[in-house]
Amino acid sequence: MSIDFATATFKDFENIPDYDIAQRADYFYEFLDDMKARGHMNYRLRNTSGTNATLNINIADQNKQYVSFVSSDYLGFTQHPKVKQAAIEGIEKYGTGTGATPLIGGYFDYHYALEKKIAGFFGRNEDEAVIFTTGYTANSATLQILLQKEDIAILDSAVHASVHEGCVFTNKKTFPHNNLEALEHILKISENTYRTKLVIVDGVYSQDGDTSRISEIYDLVKKYNAYLMVDDVHGVGIMGKTGRGTLEDPHLLDKVDFITGTFSKTFGNLGGYVITNKKIASFLKFQSRQQIFSATAPPSSAGIVTAIELIDEEPIWRERLWNNIHYLKKGLDDLGLDTGITCSAIIPVKIGDQSKMWDIGRMLIEEGVYTNPIMYPAVARKDARIRMSVTARHEKEHLDKTLNVFDDINKKMHIAKK
Numbered sequence: 001m002s003i004d005f006a007t008a009t010f011k012d013f014e015n016i017p018d019y020d021i022a023q024r025a026d027y028f029y030e031f032l033d034d035m036k037a038r039g040h041m042n043y044r045l046r047n048t049s050g051t052n053a054t055l056n057i058n059i060a061d062q063n064k065q066y067v068s069f070v071s072s073d074y075l076g077f078t079q080h081p082k083v084k085q086a087a088i089e090g091i092e093k094y095g096t097g098t099g100a101t102p103l104i105g106g107y108f109d110y111h112y113a114l115e116k117k118i119a120g121f122f123g124r125n126e127d128e129a130v131i132f133t134t135g136y137t138a139n140s141a142t143l144q145i146l147l148q149k150e151d152i153a154i155l156d157s158a159v160h161a162s163v164h165e166g167c168v169f170t171n172k173k174t175f176p177h178n179n180l181e182a183l184e185h186i187l188k189i190s191e192n193t194y195r196t197k198l199v200i201v202d203g204v205y206s207q208d209g210d211t212s213r214i215s216e217i218y219d220l221v222k223k224y225n226a227y228l229m230v231d232d233v234h235g236v237g238i239m240g241k242t243g244r245g246t247l248e249d250p251h252l253l254d255k256v257d258f259i260t261g262t263f264s265k266t267f268g269n270l271g272g273y274v275i276t277n278k279k280i281a282s283f284l285k286f287q288s289r290q291q292i293f294s295a296t297a298p299p300s301s302a303g304i305v306t307a308i309e310l311i312d313e314e315p316i317w318r319e320r321l322w323n324n325i326h327y328l329k330k331g332l333d334d335l336g337l338d339t340g341i342t343c344s345a346i347i348p349v350k351i352g353d354q355s356k357m358w359d360i361g362r363m364l365i366e367e368g369v370y371t372n373p374i375m376y377p378a379v380a381r382k383d384a385r386i387r388m389s390v391t392a393r394h395e396k397e398h399l400d401k402t403l404n405v406f407d408d409i410n411k412k413m414h415i416a417k418k
Contacts, residue, residue: 005034009376040358051078053393066370067398069388074345075317076393077268083303090302098296106296117305118273127278135262138272140166141290151196154186158205187224203232203246209342215250229258237266243311267307271297320392331403336416348385357384367405
C-alpha cells in the first residue's frame with residue numbers, strides 16, 4: 001500500500017491493511033521524517049518553560065521564546081501565585097502521590113474538599129460530584145459504565161474523542177453539528193427502542209469555538225424522555241454571567257442530567273469531574289473502572305480548590321481574557337481571514353488546504369508564533385485550520401505581533417476570504 005505523504009494525516013497510519021504492528025510503525029516513522037524535512041513538525045515540541053503567553057521551545061537544539069496560542073489555560077491560573085502556593089502546601093502535607101485507588105484507600109480529605117468545591121461552584125450539593133484523574137476519563141469512564149448494549153448514545157458530530165471512546169460498549173448515533181431536526185429524528189425513532197437514551201453535546205466546541213443550541217436541545221431531550229450530558233470543558237470559567245459556563249445564562253445548571261468538565265483548562269491543574277444527582281454519583285464512585293483501578297489525583301490538586309475560588313474573587317482574569325478575545329478576533333477579521341463562527345477563547349483561522357495549512361504553521365513558528373495546525377480527523381479533510389487559544393495572560397504586544405505575522409503570511413499565501 002502506498003500513502004501520499006503530502007496529503008496524509010496521522011489517521012491514515014492507524015490501521016493499514018496487511019501491515020503488522022512493526023510495519024505500521026516503520027511506515028509512520030518515514031512519514032514523521034518527511035514532515036520534519038518539510039518543516040511541518042509542529043507537534044510534540046519540547047517546551048522548556050511553564051505554560052504562559054510566551055513559551056520557550058527547543059526546536060532542532062535551538063531554545064527560543066515564542067508567543068503561545070497552544071494552551072487552554074484560559075485564565076492563566078497555572079501561573080497564579082495563590083494556586084501554586086496551594087499546590088505546594090498540598091504536597092508538603094500529603095506528599096507527591098496517593099498510592100491507591102479511591103475505592104481502596106486513595107480517597108483523601110483534599111479529594112472531598114475538591115468534590116465539595118466543584119459541586120458548590122455549580123450550585124449543587126457535595127454528594128453530586130465525582131472527580132476523576134483526567135478530564136478524558138471523566139467522559140470515557142463514566143459513559144462506559146452508564147451505557148450498555150441495551151442503551152444508546154446520541155452524539156453531536158463534533159463532540160470530543162473521549163466521548164466516542166466512552167460509547168464503545170453501547171449503541172451510538174451521531175447527528176450533524178447543532179442540527180436539531182436530525183437530533184429530533186433520532187430521538188423519535190429511538191424513543192421506544194432503547195432502555196436509556198443519552199444525548200451528549202459540548203458547551204463550547206473545541207475546533208470551531210462555537211456553542212451548542214443548549215436551550216433548544218434540552219427541551220427536545222426532555223420531550224422524548226431522554227437524558228442530557230453537556231461536556232463544558234471550554235466553557236466553564238469563561239462563559240456565563242459569573243463564569244459557570246454555557247449552562248448558566250439559560251438557567252440549566254440544576255436541570256441538565258450530567259455536566260462533565262476538566263481541571264486542566266480554566267482551573268490550571270489536572271483532573272476531571274462529573275456533576276449529576278447523588279445516586280448516580282454514588283453509582284459512578286463504586287462502578288466506574290477508573291474509580292476502582294486507577295490511582296487518584298495527587299495532593300498538588302489542592303491548588304484546584306483555590307483556582308475555583310478565584311473565579312469569583314478575581315473576575316479581572318475573565319475581563320482580560322474577553323478583551324484579548326475581541327481584540328485578536330477583530331484583528332484577524334479585519335485582515336479578511338476566516339475565523340468561522342467562534343464565540344469563545346478558541347479562534348480558528350480556516351485554511352482549507354492541508355498542505356497550505358502545514359506551510360502556514362511552519363511560517364508562524366519561523367516568525368515566533370506557536371499555534372496548532374489542525375487536520376483530519378479532528379476536522380473534515382477540506383477544513384484544515386490554524387487553531388489558537390487566547391488567554392488572559394496575553395499582552396497587546398503578543399496579539400499585535402501575531403496579527404502582523406498573519407498579515408505578512410496572507411500577502412504571500414493569499415489566505416484571506418474572497
